[in-house]
Amino acid sequence: MxxxxxxxxxxxxxxxxxxxxxxxxxxxxxxxxxxxxxxxxxxxxxxxxxxxxxxxxxxxxxxxxxxxxxxxxLLLAEKFTENDLLLSAASDHLTALNKQTDELVFLGIIQKRDLICALKIESNRPLAVNPDQQWKNQFHSTASGKILLAGLPPREAEAIMEKHGIIRFTARTITRRDLLFEELQKVRQNLYAEARDESVEGISSLAVPIPGPAKPVLAALAVALPSIRFTDERKEELLHLLHDTAEKISMQLCAAGKNISSGNSVNP
The missing domain is CATH 1.10.10.10 (Winged helix-like DNA-binding domain superfamily/Winged helix DNA-binding domain)
Structure with a gap:
């Protein structure tokens, strides 16, 4: 047997x-x-x-x-999105953000101490980011990873770094632990993170936190684009859109959380 x-x-x-x-x-x-x-x-x-x-x-x-x-x-993926509180709240807002930016937008989460892209919508531009990039060990070199690390207790952030190490991907990758934690402190103060050519040469990303009903950082909302388009003016424009979208998702999550606690369904 x-x-x-x-x-x-x-x-x-x-x-x-x-x-x-x-x-x-x-x-x-x-x-x-x-x-x-x-x-x-x-x-x-x-x-x-x-x-x-x-x-x-x-x-x-x-x-x-x-x-x-x-x-x-596909049916399983659709049902998962419907039944998952975060993805259900974020799906329509990510679609709107993608239309506003015409860049790759995605939702980053931590799962088993890996960086996971839970939801993404690709750009239609000829010069765009490869949507199939794998990020699970790139907390230190991506904007979404930095947001998620910054929202963790120091001991848990250390455990993630211990699991994956601090690997150099490009000449701009942060590979010193002390410099990384200085960067994370800036992320907490500024409420956003950026990565310019740190994971892949020629690719930049920008991310903000999505607060949850019981967690200060439930997920990271991010946009990735070719570095040639990542000007200071474009950065400010994207930051405004990211913060606005993250706030809408967070408000929907909080409302859904209240419905759950009162015994009501979160699905329409």
């Missing part, structure tokens, strides 16, 4: 490996690609895919034979 349970868990883990891998590939992957990347036999992957394809979580293009995420993944 224990042996069967172990095999079952391994199969589930492998299915999630496939789903997460396909989520990063806009053009999908062939069976041979999956086999090579995951270092599994094609027959093993084919057997795993059977059930998830039947359930609609993965689909296969009959012409290219490439596998992609299916419509059921």
């Amino acid at each position: 224990r042996k069967e349970s172990k095999v079952f868990v391994q199969s589930v883990n492998r299915i999630f490996d496939i789903i997460e891998l396909l989520s990063k590939e806009k053009n999908g992957l062939r069976l041979t690609d999956l086999s090579k990347i995951l270092e599994l036999k094609s027959t093993t992957i084919h057997n795993l895919l059977g059930t998830v394809i039947h359930r609609g979580y993965i689909t296969q293009d009959t012409e290219t034979m490439r596998y992609r995420l299916g419509y059921r993944c």
Whole structure:
């Protein structure tokens, strides 16, 4: 019985490996690609895919034979957004902010001491930021990461730095712990954070905190753009829009929190 349970868990883990891998590939992957990347036999992957394809979580293009995420993944994402208090409150406001700025806007949160992009809307401009950048270990080199670190107790911020280290990504990355904590003190005083070419050369970001009903910093609201567009004038314009949007999200969260405490549903 224990042996069967172990095999079952391994199969589930492998299915999630496939789903997460396909989520990063806009053009999908062939069976041979999956086999090579995951270092599994094609027959093993084919057997795993059977059930998830039947359930609609993965689909296969009959012409290219490439596998992609299916419509059921989209439905799950929509339900998650509806049921998550923060994402539900932020979704429409991020859409409005994206239209106002025409830049990549996103919501940063901490999950298991990783920096996670919980929600993002891409820019339509020809010169834009790559929306697929992974930030989980870049607390010290992104504006959203600095906002979130600044809102933590010092011991928890230290624990995050201990987990990820302070890696140099560019010549402008802060790699000294004392300088980083000086930067975080400025963030607390100014109520915003910025990062110019610190994570990726040519990319800058600006972020402000979103206070929650019970936390001074529940999430970071951020915008990322090519550094060539990040002038002082543009910075002031974006800061105004970010603070205004963060305040609207925070007010909606507080109102929803009151509805929860009184026993009412937060969903319309």
